[in-house]
Amino acid sequence: MSSWRTTRKIPAWQSWMPEWLRTALRWGIWAVVICLVTLLVGAMYFFAEASRFDLAEVARMPARTTIFDRNGKEIGSAGGNNRRLVSRQDIPDFLVKALRAREDARFFEHSGVDVRGLLRATVRNVKDGDFTQGASTLSMQLARNTYGEEHKQLKAKSIHRKLLEIALTLRIENHYTKDQILAHYLNRIYFGSGCHGVDQAARTYFGKPVSELNEAESAMMVGIIRGPHIFSPFRNFKAAKEQQTQTLARMKAMKLIDAETVDLISNRPIKLVPSEQRTSERSYVLEAVQKELQDILDDEDIRDGGLVVKTTLDSGWQLRLETDLSESLRKIEQSKTWTYPVHANHEPGQTPAYLQCAAVTLETKTGAILGLVGGRDYLDSRFDRTIGARRDLGAAFEPWIAAAAAERGRIVLPGKPVQTGRQIGPKETARIAKRCGITGPFQESEDLFRGIAAATPLELATGLATLGNQGMRPKPFLIQSIATPDGKTVYQASSSLSPAIGKAAAKEAASLLENTGSTRVYGGATGSGRDAWLARLGPKGSTAIWVGFDQPQRISSAAQLDQVLSDLATRLGN
Known part of the structure; x- marks a missing residue:
């Protein structure tokens, strides 16, 4: 029996080719078909993902970003609530x-993906062996900023992310x-200093809506986008x-403006x-929260608003600090021997000339701030005295003289x-105090040693x-x-x-510190009578309170100093 095979007829346009070239051509065509099918399947997959x-x-x-105390009670808002x-x-x-x-130079010409820029970035990434160039258009950045926090696929640098981002951009x-x-x-984008959105940033930085920005301000605003934290003015x-x-x-290079x-x-x-x-906050403590929030937003690269912020504050203790301080100072000002004006009129920008105060309570073991009072009247003066009123401690410095002596094995008297203090000298005492x-x-x-x-x-x-806290x-x-709204x-902070x-x-x-029940209280005033301090070391919290004038001057008689300190100590000790 003889076997036979049908002879395949060679197309006329290939008849002149040698066999090896025809074979290579066939394989090439199949490779193209396979690549096209792969690209089609890949495109279908990523568009399905994008859908x-x-x-x-x-x-x-x-x-809006909502602020809560440690027990879940809402105490204010910030950030996104000001977005216009x-x-x-x-x-x-x-x-x-x-x-x-x-x-994005070709924003109005491309369809969301700048092919030229993408090819340049691909060549550069191949040379670098890493994803150093992204070639992201404004539309691609919008896709990432909109969905990036919720979808991990849009956060990590990878080919998968870039392809999904392209598909999503084309849909947008x-x-x-x-x-x-x-x-x-x-x-949507973040402009640093707690500003979400271009209009909030314009009002925060320049005090005007975005529609009123001049050329110099507009150019600076655009520059901030590259690094909202480091380029904040x-x-x-x-x-x-x-x-x-x-x-x-860059505008000059693109011939959008001239050198003049x-x-x-x-x-x-x-x-x-x-x-x-x-x-725009209306209390010292909310302003302090806002400042710390801005630092975290920048440092952690959290770009969106609509956040849920849980603070360390105890709103009950915060209210107690505010009311007790206010009542104690009101009593001292109502004293018959009081000689200074109460809430005297002053020009804008001048320091109020009435008795001021500041108070901070820390959770002793962690440093969490339980309460903060930066002054007497926030609407009258926004100066936060908890970090700005640097005054002599007077007799209230004695515990750190004792700490320095004990640390060096000396006798505490x-x-x-x-x-x-003489046993170790001023230099060593100051060094130990700084460590504390x-x-x-x-x-x-x-x-x-006299404070x-x-x-x-x-x-x-x-x-x-x-x-x-045992040192x-x-x-x-x-x-x-x-946290995000969901x-x-x-x-997450850690102590x-x-x-x-x-x-x-x-x-x-x-x-x-004088032992009063379960709470140790120490009161002291400087020898000049210009500042009064109260230091409370309780079982869980450590409280420091200052009373005095913004422009240092004698408060009044020693009896009045004792009165305000003892009154505050009694109220806080209950």
């Missing part, structure tokens, strides 16, 4: 040009106009100015909102700080907590955690303790 995202989220901005949404008509044309020059471009994308992008004006210069240079215009804009002065007008959190300045003579050592109320509270100094903090934790002095020395120093 799971709700495009309405792009225009839906996060709600703008449309393209509200955004100056110059700002749009600056944004194009710095972030098909759903929204260019002007809408531009407005949504600027409404409040934090580093020089760096923000440099970013403005780079933005203008660059010079005019560069030399135009920038007027930032004064520091005393930079907060209660009620005799000068004799106790009291930073001075310190008198370099024996006057240090010529300065501290803020927060430092005194930290020093007390160190004594009550371990806690770092004060106000925010426990930050409950995902994006920040930070550092060794300051030995357990025996801390115990010896703490024993100097």
Whole structure:
């Protein structure tokens, strides 16, 4: 039996080719078909993945950031609640040009993906062997900023993320106009210093809506986008100015402006909102929370609003501090021998000339701030005296003289700080006090042992907590955690303790505090009578209270000093 095979007829256009070339051609065609099928399947997969995202989220901005105390009681809001949404008509044309020059030159030409830029970035990434270049357009950045926090696929740098981002971007471009994308992008991104959205940033930095920004301010705003934390003009004006210069240079290179215009804009002065007008909070404690929140938002790269912030504050104790301080000072001012004005009129920007106060309570073992009072009247003066009133401690410095002596194995003589301090000298005493959190300045003579050592109320509270925590100094903090509205934790604080002095020395120093039931209270005033201090070391909390004038002057008689201190001690001890 003979076998036979049908002879395949060679197409005429291949008849001139040698066999090896025809074979290579066939394999090449199959490779192209396989690649096209693979690309088609891949595109279908990523578009299917992208279809799971709700495009309405792009225009839906996060709600206000809500602040709670440690027990879950709402005490205020910040951040996102001040976000004002703008449309393209509200955004100056110059700002749009600056944004194009710095972030996406072909924004109005491409369909969401800049193929040229993507190819350049791919070549660069292959050379570097890493994802050093992203070639993200404004539309791609909007996709990432909208969905990045909720979807881990859009956070980690990878080819998968980039392809999913491209598919999602194409959907966004098909759903929204260019002007809408531009407005949504600027409404959503973070501009540093707690500012979410371009209009809130314009009002925070320059005191005006975005529609009123001039060319110099617009260029600086665009420069901030590259690094909201490091380029914030409040934090580093020089760096923000440099970013403005780079933005203008890029605009010139793109022939959007000429050299003469660059010079005019560069030399135009920038007027930032004064520091005393930079907060819309209505209490010292909420302002302090807002400042710490801004630091965390920047440091942790948390860009969205609509957050749930749980603080360390105890709202019950906070109210008690505020009311007891207010009542005690009111009584002293109603005294027949009181000679100073009560809430005297003063010009804007001047320091109020009436009796002031400040108070801080720390959770001794952790440094968590349970309560904070920065002054008498926040609406009258926003100066936070818990960190700004640096005054001599007077007799209240004695526990740290004792701590220094005990740490060096010397004898502690209660009620005799000068004799106790002489055993080790001013230099060593100051060194130990600094380790406990009291930073001075310190008198370099024996006057240090008479209380010529300065501290803020927060430092005194930290020093007390160190004594009550067996010599371990806690770092004060106000925010426990930050979560997204759906409950995902994006920040969790942890207490930070550092060794300051030995357990025996801390115990010896703490024993100097007068024991009143389960609460130890110590009162002292400087010899000049200009400042009154109360230091309370309780079983769980360490409280420092200062009473005096912003411009140092004698408060009144010794009897009145004793009255205000004893009254406060009694109220807090109950």
